[in-house]
Structure formats: structure tokens, C-alpha cells
Amino acid sequence: MKIIGLTPLYDVGENRLFMLRKYINLIEQNGAYAVILPFNSDRKFLEEIVDRLDGIVFTGGLDVAPSYYNEDKIEACGKSSFVRDKLEFELMDICYKKDIPTLGICRGFQIMNVYLGGNLYQDLKKQKDIEIIHSQEKPYNDLVHEVENYGFFREKFGEKFYVNSLHHQAVKELAENLVVLQKSSDGIVEAGYVPEKKFFLGLQWHPEMAIDTLEQGHEIVKMFLDSIN
Ligand SMILES: [Mn+2]
Numbered sequence: 001m002k003i004i005g006l007t008p009l010y011d012v013g014e015n016r017l018f019m020l021r022k023y024i025n026l027i028e029q030n031g032a033y034a035v036i037l038p039f040n041s042d043r044k045f046l047e048e049i050v051d052r053l054d055g056i057v058f059t060g061g062l063d064v065a066p067s068y069y070n071e072d073k074i075e076a077c078g079k080s081s082f083v084r085d086k087l088e089f090e091l092m093d094i095c096y097k098k099d100i101p102t103l104g105i106c107r108g109f110q111i112m113n114v115y116l117g118g119n120l121y122q123d124l125k126k127q128k129d130i131e132i133i134h135s136q137e138k139p140y141n142d143l144v145h146e147v148e149n150y151g152f153f154r155e156k157f158g159e160k161f162y163v164n165s166l167h168h169q170a171v172k173e174l175a176e177n178l179v180v181l182q183k184s185s186d187g188i189v190e191a192g193y194v195p196e197k198k199f200f201l202g203l204q205w206h207p208e209m210a211i212d213t214l215e216q217g218h219e220i221v222k223m224f225l226d227s228i229n
Contacts, residue, residue, distance in 0.1 A: 002032040002054040002228050007091065007108070008039055009061045010084045022208040023059055023105075029211070030221045041087035043094075050094050054228045055101035055199070058088060058108025060206060063169055069119035076123035078168070089115055101199040101227045103220075106167055109192070109202025116175030116194070123168055124188070131186040134165045140209040147182040147190045147205075157216055163190065163205035164214070170204060178202075199227035 004027050008017045019036050027034040034057075037049065050056065065080040066073045068089065073080075088108075092115045095102045104112045110120055121127045124134055136144045143162035171189040174180065181201070182191035193201035201224070207217025 002225055003052075004032050004034050004055045004057055004225075005037045005049065005053045006034050006057045007059050007084075007088055008036050009059055010039070010081050012062065012079050012081050020059075020208065022211055023057065026208040026211055026217070026221055027057070027225075030218055030225055032225050037091075039083065039087065041083065041090050043090055046087075046091050047094055050091070050098065050100055053100075055103070055224060056091065056095050058092065058102065058104040058111055058202075060106035060108065060166070062107065063122070064107065064110055064114055064120065066120075066122055068114050071119065071122070074122045074126065076126045076168075096194075096197070096200065099198050099200075101224055102197075102201070103199070103224045104202030105208065106204060106206060109204050110169060110171065112200070112202045113171045113175050113178060113192070116177050118175035118178065119172045121170050121172045124170055125168070127172075128170075128188075129186070130188070132165075132184060134170070134184075134188065135168050136165050140164055140166060140206065141211070141213040143210065143213060145184055147184055149182055150180050153181040153191065156219070161216055162214075164210045165204075166206055166209070167204055199224050 024034045063078040065085050124130050132145045144165050146160050148160050149157050177194050178192040190204040
């Protein structure tokens with residue numbers, strides 16, 4: 001059985017690690033096991049863990065510290081965690097260099113873009129003319145905006161489908177190595193991947209929260225799991 005590591009979520013104020021059950025369900029429903037990764041950014045330790053796993057999911061959560069893309073933090077930017085950022089950039093470097101199948105969700109996609117040299121809107125409402133709501137209210141399994149598909153997503157899923165949307169940040173300049181797979185009608189990159197890798201793909205939306213409403217989320221997780229040999 002394939003075993004997938006999930007990066008833990010972190011509550012800065014309470015100094016509390018946590019996981020949302022739906023991330024685990026999303027992996028288990030598609031035929032693999034999920035384990036929650038520890039919170040230690042030591043390179044050797046992370047390398048040993050990655051060697052024992054089949055793939056990694058970078059989960060959603062806190063904003064990436066803007067210092068990682070050489071910007072000062074604006075007021076509308078949310079909280080960051082020094083430890084979580086350090087851990088995830090280290091872990092992503094290991095995954096990228098070892099060509100470990102990697103799925104980034106929301107913050108996970110943003111980390112991917114920043115790791116590869118891109119940057120982010122610190123706050124969409126403040127920094128971009130957006131026409132649609134990207135930070136929806138509950139229920140989070142409601143599909144609120146369309147995305148247009150490109151590349152192999154268009155071949156697999158057709159021209160467009162609806163997704164949920166729970167992000168106040170987004171990719172601004174896309175990293176050179178990332179190829180667009182989806183865009184919203186107001187020009188936000190909603191998915192991208194690195195073609196040279198086995199599977200190195202990020203989604204700006206949340207397949208785990210739309211686990212019962214969005215079949216394409218499951219199909220993407222199946223592709224992720226199928227890329228593991
Ligand atoms: Mn969106």
C-alpha cells in the first residue's frame with residue numbers, strides 16, 4: 001500500500017499542530033494511507049522520512065512569509081509561521097531534487113511557486129482587480145467559480161469546471177518551471193505543474209473540502225497516486 005505524508009497545519013497563537021480529517025479521507029478514499037509528518041525541519045531527518053514515504057501532500061493554511069519572495073509584509077497579509085515555512089521549503093527542496101511525487105494544495109501550491117522562484121499576491125483584494133470571490137463563505141464544498149483548463153487538464157477534464165475557493169493570496173508571477181493548468185476568469189492561476197517531474201502539481205483550490213462535490217479532485221489524487229511506481 002502506498003503511504004503519503006501530509007504536512008501538519010499549525011496554529012501560531014496556540015502553538016498547536018493539527019490536521020483536518022478530510023485530507024486523510026481524500027488520500028484513503030483513493031486507495032493509499034496517509035501519515036501526518038512531524039514538525040522538525042532538520043534536513044537529514046526529513047530526508048530519512050521522505051525515503052520511507054511514497055509521496056507528499058503540502059496542505060493549506062497560514063500565509064507564506066513574504067521575505068521568501070523578497071517583499072516586505074503588507075498589513076493585509078496574514079500570519080506566518082517561521083517553523084512551518086522553514087520545514088516546508090526544506091521538504092519541498094528534498095521532494096523536488098529527489099523527484100518525489102508531490103501535491104500542493106492552496107498554501108502548498110503557493111510554496112511550490114515561491115520555492116521555484118515565483119511570487120505571490122499578499123492579498124488579492126488589495127493588490128489585484130479581481131472580479132470573482134476567491135474567499136468563499138461556508139459551506140466550503142460549494143463550487144463557487146469556474147476555472148479554464150489548459151494542457152493535459154484540458155485533455156482530461158474538458159474546457160472548464162467549477163471549484164471551491166478559500167484563498168486571499170495567489171500566484172502573482174508564476175515560476176519559470178511551472179506550467180499553467182488552470183486559470184480563473186479574472187486571471188488567477190488556479191493550478192500548475194512541472195512537466196519534467198513524475199508528479200509535481202499544485203492546486204489553488206481545495207479538493208479535500210470538496211471531497212463529496214468535486215469528482216475532478218479525486219481524479220487528480222488518483223493521478224498523483226498512479227505516478228508512484
Ligand atoms: Mn479561486
